[in-house]
Amino acid sequence: MLRLSAAVFAILFAGAAPAADYGLLVNEPGAEVTYYSCIQCHSERIIAQQGLTRDRWADLLVWMVEEQGMQPLDEEDREIILDYLSTHYNTDRPNFPR
Ligand code: HEC
Numbered sequence: 001m002l003r004l005s006a007a008v009f010a011i012l013f014a015g016a017a018p019a020a021d022y023g024l025l026v027n028e029p030g031a032e033v034t035y036y037s038c039i040q041c042h043s044e045r046i047i048a049q050q051g052l053t054r055d056r057w058a059d060l061l062v063w064m065v066e067e068q069g070m071q072p073l074d075e076e077d078r079e080i081i082l083d084y085l086s087t088h089y090n091t092d093r094p095n096f097p098r
Contacts, residue, residue: 024048024097030084033077041068047085051093054086 020027022035023044038047052060061078064070073081088095 026088026095028084028088030080030087034081034084037073037077037081041070045097047089048095048097051089051091051096052085053091054082057082057085057089 020032022031023039025031025035025044025048034047035044038044050060061070061073061081065072
C-alpha cells in the first residue's frame with residue numbers, strides 16, 4: 001500500500017514538474033520518444049515546421065529509414081511517434097514555429 005501511494009505520488013508529482021525541454025517540440029505525451037529518436041541527424045525544427053497527415057508522416061518515417069539511414073523504430077515507438085506527430089504537426093500546422 002505504501003508502495004502504491006508512493007507510485008501515485010510520483011505520477012502526480014511528475015505531472016506537476018516543470019516542463020521538460022524538447023526544444024521546439026510541444027511538450028505533450030510522445031514528445032520525449034520523438035525528440036530522442038529524431039534529433040540525431042537534424043534539428044527538431046525540420047519536424048516542427050512540417051505539417052502532415054498521419055499517413056504522410058508514416059510514409060516519411062519509411063523514407064527516413066530507407067533513404068536517410070534512420071534505424072527502424074520498434075512498433076511501439078513508431079505508434080507513439082505517429083500519434084504525437086499527427087496530433088501536433090498535422091496539416092493545420094497548429095504549432096508552426098515562429
Ligand atoms: C539517420 C538520420 C536521421 C534520423 C534518425 C531522422 N532523420 Fe529526418 N532527415 C534526415 C535527413 C538526412 C534529412 C534531409 C533529407 C534531404 O533533405 O535530402 C531528413 C529530413 C527530414 C524532414 C524534412 C523532409 C522534407 O520534406 O524536407 C523531416 C520532416 C524529418 N526528417 C523528420 C524526421 C523524424 C520525424 C524523425 C524521427 C522519427 C527523423 N526525421 C529522424 C535524416 C534523419
